Amino acid sequence: MIKVNGRDYPWRAELSVKQLLAEMNFTFPLIIVVINGKTVPKDEFTCTVIENGDDIQAIHLICGG
Amino acid sequence: MNLEEIKNSHKLLGTFNYQLGQIDKGYTNRTLYVNLSAKTFAEKPVTELMKQKFIGGRGFGLKLLWDGINDNTKWNDPENELIIAPGPIGGITQYPGAGKSYVVGLSPLTQSAMDSNVGGYFGPFLKFSGWDALEIQGKAERDVILFIDGTKGTVTLEEAPLEELNSHILIEQLTEMYAESEEDKVNVSVVTAGEAAQHTLIGLLNFSFYDTRRKAVRIKQAGRGGLGTVFRDKNIKALVIKSIKIRGDLNNPHDLSTLKKVGKKMHKEILSLDDSQCQMRKAGTTHIVKIMNDYDLLPVCNYKFGSDPNANNITHTVLISKYFNLNGHDECWYGCTLSCAKVINSFKLKTGPYKNKDVIVDGPEYETLSAAGSVLGVFDPEFVIETNFYCDTYGVDTISFGTLTAFVMECYENGVINQDITGGLKLNFGNAEAALELLHQMAKGEGFGVIAGLGIRRMKKLFIEKYGANPDFLQDIGMEVKGLEFSEYVTKESLAQQGGYGLTNKGPQHDEAWVIFMDMVNNQIPTFEDKAEALFYYPMFRTWFSLVGLCKLPWNDIVPADNHTTAEPAKVPEHVQNYVEIYNGVTGSDIDNNELIRQSEVVYNFHRVFNLRMGYGTREFDQVPYRAVGPVTAEEYESRQDRYDRQLKEILDLNTAEKTTEEKVRILRNYREEQYQKLCDAVYLRRGWNSNGIPTLETLQRLGIDFPEVAEVVKKYS
Known part of the structure; x- marks a missing residue:
């Protein structure tokens, strides 16, 4: 199990950041991903693999309408 | 019918000549008052107190409206006013989104003070014609056009019987009529409503600007709250303004070099990053x-x-x-x-x-x-x-x-x-x-x-x-x-945004607070205190745009490349600093980002008391329909059954298998409605209001707006 924005999410082996965002349908372009306190650069979303127990923040920088 | 015939049908009802004057650090230091009933005009001074407390734009609009009406004024009484004001930053050309103006009046929909923001050229042209605000009171007997000629220093009120009423034709006719040449059209801006504005309570105002490349008149809208209906109720067919040619220094800013420096950085950011954002x-x-x-x-x-x-x-x-x-x-x-x-x-x-x-x-x-x-x-x-x-x-x-x-x-x-x-x-x-x-x-x-x-x-x-x-x-x-x-967002899964719509001054419009993603998706504000803080900071921050003449979009629809490394990326700190520097650069002030919020808090609380004065502004008027909070019908519940069942199980430890949909709708409703009331309590506390949503006297004193007439309104409810 992993945490995504404080909520439980099932983990599986080889799950990448890019795959996770796609599964969550997080399509907004201004998004920051932080794993266990460390920011993942956008160009590393595909190659960054999520470990079981990771705490992930997927912060959408959108404050309006 | 040709334009000459239409123009010749105009009957002059009144003329006002004025000195063009000098803009000083973003202000002309006077406002223009027009009474359509009496066909009179007046120049009103802008005091230092007015600038300090109300800043400009919506702030000036609310202050002038407060002074112009009485406690019993209704939207269609002659005493009601329409005020248009651009704000001190409005009209600068160095930074994006600096052409907004704000329309204020008593709304036919809410029966209280409404503000609506709009682009187009009229607001900046108003300032460059010598006025920090245009205040219109009274009602004309027949359709009129008010024409402000900022190149000559004249205002004329003209009966105008023959023009079309609908905007796409009227703005073309008036731009053609009041411009001296094709090249001059860019110096003319028109405000219009239309036929439906006089038959409904949801009328809007169109503000024009001339598109030189397409050779066409374009329009932006002050849409919310029925202020176009007020416009037509006053028998105004159009406002027309003609400005001197626009230059980058017309605001006579305190420090033009700062505006150029900050603006240049922002333009570069937009041009390099917008395509990937x-x-x-x-x-x-x-x-x-x-x-x-x-x-x-x-x-x-x-x-x-x-x-x-x-x-x-x-x-x-x-x-x-x-x-x-x-x-x-x-x-x-x-x-x-x-x-x-x-x-x-x-x-x-x-x-x-x-x-x-x-x-x-x-x-x-x-x-x-x-x-x-x-x-x-x-x-x-x-x-x-x-x-x-x-x-x-x-x-x-x-x-x-x-x-x-x-x-x-x-x-x-x-x-x-x-x-x-x-x-x-x-x-x-x-x-x-x-x-x-x-x-x-x-x-x-x-x-x-x-x-x-x-x-x-x-x-x-x-x-x-x-x-x-x-x-x-x-x-x-x-x-x-x-x-x-409501404006166009579904708020069922964001308690904070339910408050973002309900706990507002003018009604459910997203320009005050939009915190859905912070709350529902990012889960950054999980507690009531967190949500209350967001519903303090963001409405105050966004209110500031409406005081100074700025558009919200360049704040966070583009962000610096390193924004994610800042402590509070949602606030876009670098852009907030830009605004501080621009404000100081125009006005010669020395504010920081805390003072920016305090400036807004003054006007925000004044608006709240304004609502109170008109008979609203208490807790009962902050309640939202349940459709904004959760599923009203079984159809809605079942369309997202997994989500709602999971919440009932996780939050209320409910065995959903034993319940009918109708029972689950009712249980979820009880829970969510209770949450909304807790949110109200938390937000009122953070904003310095009592449990009935009324600003306390201490709050008014802290903000320096415990003027006798303001304190008196609050005391009635204490």
């Missing part, structure tokens, strides 16, 4: 449709649902590929590199009085794609564009039109009203033709359009009293707060 330069605000649909936040069928597979038909992809013309002038004020004012150069109308005409359409923007589309269960871009055009030219707010029509459709589908009542209109969800016919009826002041044009709050009362409708059901599905229709 929100693509505002290509898509404008339309890029939001797909995002809202993806996150289940796009209103569908009167906010029952948050997404629909057919929404792909009305996204920015379709608009860019088939409709938008991207080869022109898409900024609504000089120097805005974000350039979000998208336009359709040529669109052939299929219905109404201008059927088969090719017209230019400004927009559609995000809100209209929902209001004239998804919220009605309509996913035809051509219908959206046609409705966009007719709402603008008739002078109708697309948001209120869409939200109230969606309410009518749900009433129709539930048998609250029928074809006998609608005059034969089959107002089912998805019936685009019927919705357009309703709009045409509003313009003509005929049929069911007259009833719909009253807005949701009055329709609810009418349907209950006349047709025996269930008041609880109508309260649940009627998407209005304080009498104003």
Whole structure:
């Protein structure tokens, strides 16, 4: 199990950041991903693999309408 | 009829000559007062106290309105006013989004003080013509045009019987009439409403600007709250202003070099990053449709649902590929590199009085794609564009039109009203033709359009009293707060945004607070205290734009490349610092980001007391319809059953398998309604208000607005 924005999410082996965002349908372009306190650069979303127990923040920088 | 004949029909009712004066650090230090009943004019000084406390824009509008009316004034009394004010930063050309002005008056929908922001050239031209605000009171006997000639220092009030009323024709006629040449058209701006503004309570105002590359007059809208209806109630056909040629130093700023430096940095940021971020330069605000649909936040069928597979038909992809013309002038004020004012150069109308005409359409923007589309269960871009055009030219707010029509459709589908009542209109969800016919009826002041044009709050009362409708059901599905229709976001899964709509001064409009993603998706504000802090900071921060004359979009629809490394990326700290520097650069002040918030807090609390003075502004008026909070019907619940069942299990430890849908709807409702009340308590506390939502005397004292007439209002409720 992993945490995504404080909520439980099932983990599986080889799950990448890019795959996770796609599964969550997080399509907004201004998004920051932080794993266990460390920011993942956008160009590393595909190659960054999520470990079981990771705490992930997927912060959408959108404050309006 | 040619323009010469139309112009010759004008009858001069009054003239006012004034010294053009000098702008000093963003202010002209005077406002222009016009009384249409008495046909009189006056120059009012702007005091230092007024600048310190009310700053400009919406702040000036609220102060002038407060002083101009009495406690019993109604929206259609002659004492009601329309005030237009740009703010001290308004009109600079160095930084994007600096051409906004603010319209303030008593709203026919909310019966209290309304403010609506708008682009276009009129606001900056007003300042460059010598005025920090235009304050109009009284009623003309017949249709008039008020013309401010900022090149000569004259104001004329002219009876104007022959011009068309609908905006797309009227603005062309008046631009042509008051410009001395083709080159001079760029120095003329016009404010108009339209035929529907005089038959409904949801009238808007169009503010024009001349697009030199397309050689066409374009318009932006002050849409919310029915201020176009007030305009027509005063028998104003148009306001026209003619300005001196625009230069970058006309505000006579304290420090022009700072404006240039900060502006240059921002333009560079937009040009290098927009394409990889929100693509505002290509898509404008339309890029939001797909995002809202993806996150289940796009209103569908009167906010029952948050997404629909057919929404792909009305996204920015379709608009860019088939409709938008991207080869022109898409900024609504000089120097805005974000350039979000998208336009359709040529669109052939299929219905109404201008059927088969090719017209230019400004927009559609995000809100209209929902209001004239998804919220009605309509996913035809051509219908959206046609409705966009007719709402603008008739002078109708697309948001209120869409939200109230969606309410009518749900009433129709539930048998609250029928074809006998609608005059034969089959107002089912998805019936685009019927919705357009309703709009045409509003313009003509005929049929069911007259009833719909009253807005949701009055329709609810009418349907209950006349047709025996269930008041609880109508309260649940009627998407209005304080009498104003909701703007276009589904808030069911964001408690904070429910407050962002309910705990507002003017009603549920997203320009005050929009915290859905912080709350629902990012889960950054999980506690009541966190939500209350967000509902303190963001409304105050956003209010500041309305005081100084800025557009919100360049704040966070583009962000610096390293924004994610800052402590609070959602606030976009570098841009906040830009605003501090620009404000100081124009006015010569020395504020910081804390003082910026305090400036807003003063006006925000004054607005709250204003509502109180008019008989509103307490807790009962902050309540939202349950459709904004959770699923009203079994249909809604079952459409997202997994989500709701999971919440009942995780939060309330409920065995959902043992419950019927109706039981689960009721249990969820009890829980969510209780949460909303707790949110109210937390927000009131954070804002320095008592448990009834009234600013305390200590709060007014802290903010320095415990003026006798303000404190007296609050004391009545203490």
